[in-house]
Amino acid sequence: MNELQLTLNTIWVIFAASLVFFMQAGFAMLESGMVRSKNSVNVIMKNYIDMAFCALAFWLVGYGLMFGSNPTGFFGTDHFILHDADSWSYTVLLFQIMFAATAATIVSGALAERIRYWPYLISAIFISSFIYPLFGSWVWGGSSDDNTMGWLKTLGFIDFSGSSVVHAIGGWCALAGVIVLKPRLGRFDKIRRSTTKTAARTEEKKNKQHSIPGHNLPMVALGGFILWFGWFGFNGGSLLEANASIGKIILNTHLSGAAGVFGAMLLLLIMRKPLLLTRGINGGLGGLVAICAGCAFMDPPFAVLTGFIAGMITVFGSFLLERLRLDDAVDAVSVHAFAGTWGVLAVGLFHTEQLFNGKQLAIQALGAGIACLWAFSMAWLMFTLLSFWIRLRVKTSDERKGLDYTEHFEVAYPEFQQNLLHSGKR
Amino acid sequence: MNELQLTLNTIWVIFAASLVFFMQAGFAMLESGMVRSKNSVNVIMKNYIDMAFCALAFWLVGYGLMFGSNPTGFFGTDHFILHDADSWSYTVLLFQIMFAATAATIVSGALAERIRYWPYLISAIFISSFIYPLFGSWVWGGSSDDNTMGWLKTLGFIDFSGSSVVHAIGGWCALAGVIVLKPRLGRFDKIRRSTTKTAARTEEKKNKQHSIPGHNLPMVALGGFILWFGWFGFNGGSLLEANASIGKIILNTHLSGAAGVFGAMLLLLIMRKPLLLTRGINGGLGGLVAICAGCAFMDPPFAVLTGFIAGMITVFGSFLLERLRLDDAVDAVSVHAFAGTWGVLAVGLFHTEQLFNGKQLAIQALGAGIACLWAFSMAWLMFTLLSFWIRLRVKTSDERKGLDYTEHFEVAYPEFQQNLLHSGKR
């Protein structure tokens, strides 16, 4: 390769990797702001430490599993603990480390306010060094040079920058955790089946859900902006090369995010629901998630359409989960799993070179289904085993006091949470 | 064009566009922190949603009006809903979308705490898809290749990266809104003309203004830092090309901002006024606004001088508006309109190749005047029509309760604003 081109690729990928790194700050702010202040340190500590630990774990194990030579098509077999390598390999590893941390972090928000700290860290490391890289090796692994590509890649499955590989995988893991962990205290009233018709009507009112408002919405918004900013690196860097086509990729990314906000807002207006800040932000994130798969292959109008539908899916998915009495503290399942799955399908429909191609759509549906099956079942197994092995959920009294105090012995805003510190009960 | 140079231009402009995007986060934090907590969600929602909606509107309409071929010199006529285009066009469109969102967002802060949400969104879309791109087409539109340049450009008007096109336009729109909307409740005492001399003295004391402190100054500072950071993309990307001259552009930008802080602080010291954080930050922003026009054409010492004077203007302008009983919640008029106008004049004075050239100065003054006339009159018309058509200002009772609750049905810090939620009055 031309040396100038190599330098260009290097600085572009490093720019992109830096932005993807910064998404961790976005996740931390978004998720921490969406929970109650008594759990906000806990959420941030999960983000911060899993970012660090996953970097080490992915360097040690994950990268090799995902991008090592892949003779079977099911997992990579070398490049573990990469060292003594050429500069370009280091650059790629750096970018992939940042990606892996993202997949793990998606889970943290969904399980907020009730998961114990150490089991969570174990799960994050397991996701980023096993669940995520294995699926990744099927879609992105291996190389066509020596006929050792991942099996989904061989089938022709398209996922440019991870609507499925990163987002849906993270989202489905989150769903498994949400199911195993059960809802937060007070999130849903207990269901009481009643025997008489009058009682049924009374009970129906009681069987409702109580949304738990986040403690710091400006922080949520800051997180949303940082994530959007980081997405330019997320999608732009996935080419692992610098060339002029990146302009279209980033434009599609931005337009899809914008259309996601629009779609979410429109659906809320139609449903006559309040236009909450968190829903607006999640709509935009849904648009960004959905366009990952196809941002390099679509014309801008289709990117807008993809994002618009994704925004609606995000809102709809959130109400659906609520109806199913599943308690996802930050709507991560809706944003990452649902919108991610839609994104994978969208590239089957809207690919510039094969608009509305049924065969491609079928392959995309297959890949999206495999992602769901793989991530959900592995994560369900992992969380179930963890809950038997070392208890996954905090004690009820600790959940009431808040995880900051009980797990970390500190609180986020000691001067503004006087009642937390000085009341008898805490 | 050489392919490597094209790649270089692409990644540079995308880097710059990403930073300009991130300025939205800066505006959101700065403006939200400068208002009372009961309106902070509202301010952020305005920023977030207008960023998204303006992106779509500018793609649909604004870009064509501003950068389409411009046979009359007064507006562009093609490139609407850009699609099926080459990569470089997409890159430029991306950068310009980010710019347009900036112009609209400037207004949001000035009108904070009293404007209704939907009328605001309509005004933001109108600004970014009509007021801003039309003036833009006069200064930056068309091309010299086919003799179809904007009419101010033809005259020789210089505005490198938008002291007038973006900032003064945004600032004058904000001034119009401030005038039409009237001050916030309690910002100024009612003026009572008294008949006797003694009474006059008593009344004088009562006719004073009450500054309304922002609820979260660290957030304001964060916004200020993010904006400054974003400015490197704002000024650096305006070249729409990567070359070595960007070093000087960014150095001038930084030095001018620094001198702006210094100028503001010095004037406050001289006036024996407290050195408020918000004034220091606005001084820096004033320096950054003023250097936009000339950052590519000045020697560093003149950039420092430009910023120094801009910082003073920002402080002085703020006191002037207060004296005129105009209530700009975040001093946007002072920072963007006044410092922006100074910046346009400064490049007439300090251009390296034509220091203190009277003719250029006259052209600059003409352009600055046109910007003021155009933006102020169009925005005044728009806000006046909106106020008759769908009511612009919230009800007095809603203004008391705060717009977060009355317009968005949520509050920013539910745990720390107990009095807002639980008191009878709210």
Add this chain to the structure above:
Amino acid sequence: MNELQLTLNTIWVIFAASLVFFMQAGFAMLESGMVRSKNSVNVIMKNYIDMAFCALAFWLVGYGLMFGSNPTGFFGTDHFILHDADSWSYTVLLFQIMFAATAATIVSGALAERIRYWPYLISAIFISSFIYPLFGSWVWGGSSDDNTMGWLKTLGFIDFSGSSVVHAIGGWCALAGVIVLKPRLGRFDKIRRSTTKTAARTEEKKNKQHSIPGHNLPMVALGGFILWFGWFGFNGGSLLEANASIGKIILNTHLSGAAGVFGAMLLLLIMRKPLLLTRGINGGLGGLVAICAGCAFMDPPFAVLTGFIAGMITVFGSFLLERLRLDDAVDAVSVHAFAGTWGVLAVGLFHTEQLFNGKQLAIQALGAGIACLWAFSMAWLMFTLLSFWIRLRVKTSDERKGLDYTEHFEVAYPEFQQNLLHSGKR
């Protein structure tokens, strides 16, 4: 130089400079969040204004002292008030201005909550235009072309991006300030030597330290993330050239930071101390500080080791300072001086081309010692003179009220600090 390469270098260094600039926001958030809310505006104002003033001071004086031609090896003698220069010089100056601001800012946090504003600003300007550039000229100054290199550079001292030049210098200045200023009120109980054995035991319990919790931990975490993000520019830009080797530099940086978090956490676990958020973040920063010196010269496994040890040192140093009754409000001494010194030694041990080379290690130790001697003694002198000349420490009553109110006449969160504003005492 090839023109494309020059362009590449320019945009890479500007990207890096922008990130280093953004570190100021990180410092502001981190430090402000670690103090009590009544001093948070003060901390931010120190960061914001010293960033601006140091930029001007470094342009006027510091850059020339540090990078001017250096015939004696002890200081530079030209390039003051750089103007009318070529683009590349401006680019380098920009990057170096950002670096200089970092060195000064390190001090601000350590001295928080008790230093007067103007003396602090004087000290910051003195550090960034004298203490820092002089030491810098010894390590990085001059050029081998005309045999006029800094004397430590001539000896073969290695410090790639400033473990000593920036971080240790800043950290030792902070230590001097901490000693001269004395601890915050209430940080340590007075030591009372008792005469009887029983009393001794009672007193021992009283002679303890009281940690003063920061008022906003999510803001601390945001600062930590921003700093980490900025570090990619800090280490990546120090090459002052764009080429493929940057991949390894940034990978090492990231892995060392991650290992720093791990090391800090592990030591805390072993010591059975709570895993506080601030300690986790400081551990990561320690890893990043330590890898500055050697990120370009180490293989990744050694970068991990460097960071791991740095994280432990950061935690250990913090306990050591506490034991010595030195009150560093944000652990800047531990993070920057101790970990920075370790980083300088580490490159003597782990340099790829000369693993465990005793001679290099001796040179590194010499350089680290000189940094400590120079910075500590100059800063001690400066702070001592300042304390006689214009009083360094605020009045006790002001310290109780908080510096925001007494030095800046405003408070950070006027709605959430009611007791500060409305109580009789404040």
